[in-house]
Amino acid sequence: MLQRFLKPYPLCFSLCLLPLLGIVIDMMFDNLGADPIQALHIRLGDWSLRLLWLTLFITPLQKITQWRGMAQYRKLLGLYTFFYASLHVIVYLWLDQGLAWGTITTDIIESSYIWFGLIAFLIILALAVTTPKAMVKLLGKNWKKLHRYIYIASGAVIIHYYWQLKGNMAEPLFYLIILSLLLLFRLAVWFKNRQFTKMMIPTTRKIRVVKADSATAEAGRPEGIVIEEIDTDIET
Amino acid sequence: MIIKTHKSIPSSEITDPAVFKQRRQLIKAMLALGITGSGVYSGFADAKEAPLTATSADIVKNHTNYYEFTYNKTDATALAQALPIDPWSVEITGEVEQPGVYHLEDLLSQQTLKEYIYRFRCVEAWSMVVPWVGFPLASLLKKVKPLSSAQFVQFTTLFDPKSMPNQADNRMLDWPYVEGLRMDEAMHPLTILATGMYGDSLPKQNGAPLRLVVPWKYGFKSIKAIVKIELLKRAPLSTWSKSAPNDYGFYANVNPDVPHPRWSQSSERVLGAGFFTPRRKTELFNGYADEVAGLYSNMDLRHFF
Numbered sequence: 001m002l003q004r005f006l007k008p009y010p011l012c013f014s015l016c017l018l019p020l021l022g023i024v025i026d027m028m029f030d031n032l033g034a035d036p037i038q039a040l041h042i043r044l045g046d047w048s049l050r051l052l053w054l055t056l057f058i059t060p061l062q063k064i065t066q067w068r069g070m071a072q073y074r075k076l077l078g079l080y081t082f083f084y085a086s087l088h089v090i091v092y093l094w095l096d097q098g099l100a101w102g103t104i105t106t107d108i109i110e111s112s113y114i115w116f117g118l119i120a121f122l123i124i125l126a127l128a129v130t131t132p133k134a135m136v137k138l139l140g141k142n143w144k145k146l147h148r149y150i151y152i153a154s155g156a157v158i159i160h161y162y163w164q165l166k167g168n169m170a171e172p173l174f175y176l177i178i179l180s181l182l183l184l185f186r187l188a189v190w191f192k193n194r195q196f197t198k199m200m201i202p203t204t205r206k207i208r209v210v211k212a213d214s215a216t217a218e219a220g221r222p223e224g225i226v227i228e229e230i231d232t233d234i235e236t
Numbered sequence: 237m238i239i240k241t242h243k244s245i246p247s248s249e250i251t252d253p254a255v256f257k258q259r260r261q262l263i264k265a266m267l268a269l270g271i272t273g274s275g276v277y278s279g280f281a282d283a284k285e286a287p288l289t290a291t292s293a294d295i296v297k298n299h300t301n302y303y304e305f306t307y308n309k310t311d312a313t314a315l316a317q318a319l320p321i322d323p324w325s326v327e328i329t330g331e332v333e334q335p336g337v338y339h340l341e342d343l344l345s346q347q348t349l350k351e352y353i354y355r356f357r358c359v360e361a362w363s364m365v366v367p368w369v370g371f372p373l374a375s376l377l378k379k380v381k382p383l384s385s386a387q388f389v390q391f392t393t394l395f396d397p398k399s400m401p402n403q404a405d406n407r408m409l410d411w412p413y414v415e416g417l418r419m420d421e422a423m424h425p426l427t428i429l430a431t432g433m434y435g436d437s438l439p440k441q442n443g444a445p446l447r448l449v450v451p452w453k454y455g456f457k458s459i460k461a462i463v464k465i466e467l468l469k470r471a472p473l474s475t476w477s478k479s480a481p482n483d484y485g486f487y488a489n490v491n492p493d494v495p496h497p498r499w500s501q502s503s504e505r506v507l508g509a510g511f512f513t514p515r516r517k518t519e520l521f522n523g524y525a526d527e528v529a530g531l532y533s534n535m536d537l538r539h540f541f
Contacts, residue, residue, distance in 0.1 A: 033298070033299070033309075033310055034295040034298055034299035034309070034310075034507050034508070035299065035362055035505060035507055036511065037505060037511065038362070038505065095511060095512070096505070096515065097514075097515065098512075098514035098515065100514065100515075103502065103503055103515065103517075106500060106502050107500045107502065107503070109500075110495035110499065110500035110501075110502065111495070111498065111499040111500045112497070112498050112499075113498050113499060163498050164498065164499060166359075166360070166483075168307040168408060
């Protein structure tokens, strides 16, 4: 039994539940301080942020270590991000605002930091909904495009975090630095691939002359032709 | 904590710690008896509502924004204990007939302490109800006789980098902390200087030994550990206005219709209310509009936020 849980995947699955367990225990023992609803709300928010960052860490980890089968962990962490973010939103709507939709509307309209949280949550929601294999098939090529919105979500999350503080920037700055490193890694990989692709033009890139007309010539292209790149990015 | 006794206590008289403790007991007893019959002053605004119920003292003592020590509301309780508050003197200067450095004991010996049960609304959209012990600021200012040229009052917190880590590291704000009021706001009977709360002396994290309480303004106006009161001809620049002029104005009156640039002020979480109690709708001037709205009758409160 224990042996089963010590395998990496079940272990990771269980570890992700620990923060929730800690929060529930603190709730039970009235350990959340003078403003327990806010404490609950912030802790759930913190964990959705951390899990989102961990999700973004999987791809670089895989690239560096060449470990196989990391996609399932990325999926697991992504879904946990959605799980904690949903609890964060539920606590806001239900415990903090008592499901009073009038007040909630005013609060959202007047609080710009919430806009960014909302953007991030809607993106994460869309990514979670399109996680099942059937959805991946259905979306085809667009699936990958959609899931790149995780970068926008992570940026929105940082603004959401920083925007509500009165000036103590240490924590958002810490997360911003880690996020920058994670995104820089991707940028570096993209740039490297691009250089590589350039050298390999005949094999990886098809160039098709669409048409040659005067309109494009006027637009400043010397040859007066439009070159359309065909994306040959195939998942390995 | 020092109380008004029948005879004034000369500042030269050094108090024996045992006597000091005894005196504290006496204050407690006095306050328990309803402060020598003078009654509890809880603000007229609440006559129409049920009387205010004080938030539990444990919450008020462990939920403070004291950025000189830390950004953490709970940690301030322990850290603030390093603050040296005895002896304490307050410099009163500027446009007054009797400027000078006054021993706190001497200032307090001229005042009658009462209990003031006020709502306390933080700009972060939480609130509590605190039974302060103190006296009207007006009564102190009258003693030093403001000149007719005095239009504003500026308050300054102690600068003591030895005990206040964020002052030592010059972190976040320009220290020492400075706040200000217009003269008519300062002279308003609701504006008090507090030396205690919950019938006891003021805990260090709550602003001991002397703090301002302006119940219709956001909590950051109610400056702690005051060492200097300066009467000015012109409006002072308060610390938060200096640090973020678009976020924090000079007036900082509680107003549900004027949101902070980044968050709503339309409602507040009442601390100690429990998990399933809805937020409270924030009231204009924190519920003290009947008393103070007249101070701002010709002003656009969106502009003078």
